[in-house]
Amino acid sequence: MLATIDIGSNSILLLMGRIVNGRLQIEHQRKETIRLGGALDPSGNLQPQALERGLDCLRRYAGLMAQVAPEHRRAVATQTLREAHNRDIFLSQARTILGCAVELISGEREATLIYQGVSSLLPDSAAPRLVIDIGGRSTEICIGRHHTLQAAISCPIGSVAWAQRFFDQGTLAASCFEAAQAAAQAALQPHVKPLQALPWQQVFGSSGTAGAIGKALHQMDHPAGEISRAALHQLRAQLIQAGHIQHLPLPGVREELRPVIGGGVSIMCAVFDALQLQHMRVAQGALRHGLMFELHQSLPLHA
Structure with missing residues (x-):
């Protein structure tokens, strides 16, 4: 079982599933509208209430991922956290909650994962x-x-x-x-x-x-x-x-x-x-699907 999380500006999305013979079998998916992108203050900091809303969402997702090995999880954060001056506070706590790395990705890498997710489905x-x-x-x-x-x-x-x-x-x-x-x-x-x-x-x-x-x-x-x-x-x-x-x-x-x-x-x-x-x-595919295919390719069991 693999799990991927897309920490976006409007929603935080969880995808859990398996890839069998090159095809994605979705076991569970969830989307919560947290709207981090609307919570940057004039100084460019993520407001405390929004930061906590996002972390609460990740705590719920961590519970859903309890049976997924930490090395089979991956999370990425996109534009709002690219902009937020206090992003390190969020990212550090997110890593602790999820038990896996949370990668702050560039726009170009985001596009790559989106294309992979769309084309794969x-x-x-x-x-x-x-x-x-x-x-x-x-x-x-x-x-x-x-x-x-x-x-x-x-x-x-x-x-x-x-x-x-x-x-x-x-x-x-x-x-x-x-x-x-x-x-x-x-x-x-x-x-x-x-x-x-x-x-x-x-x-x-x-x-x-x-x-x-x-x-x-x-x-x-x-x-x-x-x-x-x-x-x-x-x-x-x-x-x-x-x-x-x-x-x-x-x-x-x-x-x-x-x-x-x-x-x-x-x-x-x-x-x-x-x-x-x-x-x-x-399209049905998106960033979280591309991230799952990439995670699958990186695992030793795949090699």
Whole structure:
């Protein structure tokens, strides 16, 4: 049994399972919305209450992992802890709680693990794939073939950060979306230029933002697991019509994701525009899956 944990800016995610003949058999998975990314104070420190919320979540996960050997566990932390000046306090306590290393990973390494996780749960294909993961405080964009990553970028924009910056009072006005999309496109442009020279035939969206948008669109009678440019613009128009997160008519979106839906949709629109996308499929794989495959490969029993 293997266990991996992704300490993200919006959620902390646990995956437990086995890899048999190259295929992942999931035994247990859990997600808790802790929203560390919304709890950095003006000095860049993670606020004490949020720090404790995160550690409490890890204590619960440690209990669930009790039967997993420490050498079969791995955890990583991403953008919020890359930014937090007091990250060492959190990381030190997290290591003690989990009984394993907690790696603070770079944006580029995060992208590598995301691509590995997405590609490992897809049928093998020689078609070049574009994978996009909009997280709470960073967005990773990757291109690869089969299980081999060819290029990746990480941009410090995300659903939590953008919701705080442009939709702080829960207002979903057209002017908020215009400002949020313009800022996201400006941030993306220098990063995506190297990617535009590479071809891709398939486009996949990984993790929470893509999943939430996919579910919202399905509630609007669009095909399950599909995000088209036209449907995305229709969703944005519906959010603007609602006017506020308290009035959202989206039963498919979990309650804890509603406060960040404006940030996520505005960044997804900016990504579609920056890369001139028409269609995206929602992927099942994500960072925690890639981390599990990497952990499996590193074990002596695998060799």
